[in-house]
Amino acid sequence: MAAELTTRATALIAERRGSSYPSYPVDSSTVHAAAAAFTAGPAFPPLFARANRVAHGWLFGEPRSGGTGDHWVVDLAPMLNDSSMQQVLSGYHVTVPATLEVPLTVSPPQPVHQGQLRRLAVWGRGSVSAPRPRVRAARC
Template sequence: MRFMLTALLWLLATVALAVALPAAWLQKNVVDLDGYAAFTEQAATDPALQQAVAGELTTQLVKLGYTGDQELLRDVASVYTGGADFPGQFAQANRFAHRWLFSDTITAGEDPQGRWVVDLAPMLQDSSFNATLERFDISVPETLPVPLTENAPDSIRPGQLRAVAAWGPWVSVGATILAGVFALLALASARSRGKALAALGVSGLFIGAAGWAGLEVGRRYVNEALANTSADVRQIAEALIRHATDSMHQWLNIALAAGGGLVALGVLVALLGGLRQRTVREPS
């Protein structure tokens, strides 16, 4: 009976941890507006993303009426995206896209067709472009929404994920607390603390390995979702996804390391416990 209770608590702790790890990552880097802005600002240091944004800015300026040398314009855009101001302004543009998806508040420049958009106006209004724009008599509007996909599925619509924004913190915190509580209860109910620690370590190893495998499988679905995007927008999205994958890999590696450490600690505790029991049983 005691073994069954311990096994049940271990299983509940494993399930709670499997929910807590991705939920905490998503809450920190995607659901939270400031966290997402910080995430995109860091991703904006990627040279591949910078070149893709420079290409998209060039495209938008041509649509606004630029008739000069496009290669020269792209060079100007590349200087801007490689500068110190770009990461912060890229993060600001992504705040627009985040609010579009996670908030039910209608924002200025919302796409009338309901497509997922990002506002490039703050970048085009940067001082790096002022001379070029004035030279060709181009005025940048206050907002310039650029669709991230032409045929967004019904699951990606304005405000579609506002419930996630409302419940995300509760899920991540609640799952983390439950994982800790169930783990402690499993340790308390186990006949052997060492074996219980090792079992919890196996949970960490399993979740870390499963996460790596899940990310690999998920790449196929991401590629399908990006099929309807333009070349530059696709490269921007792919750079963000690479950055997200690398960040999640770091979290999964921590889970693997912690799991391996608990397994080693559990084996050590079990060995020491066995030696102590043997010593007690031996006649003096």
């Protein structure tokens, strides 16, 4: 997760700087150190849990029209807005956008679709009529 945050933060810095400072490289080790400190700190678990709930809701929830549809994404903006990340980003005069949706990797040829595992989420709750296995008594 720290590597992904480093990649996204570095991209935001590069985007902000544009061609203004082409010879002045971004110190990715500083960005990575901030991301690693953030992911090891107390602010990370609740934000990661929130992102995880969104991802699981997309996969196991009822398919919805509109929104991200078949695009399985997670918003990293709340993580990049943490004070440890902001300290580094503000040094580059970067403002994190309100949302920064990052697609989760899905390998073709079998892409995952929104709500694809919905039946598994509701199995056993009585809302899906799944055939029950027959159990036979063993003969001695």
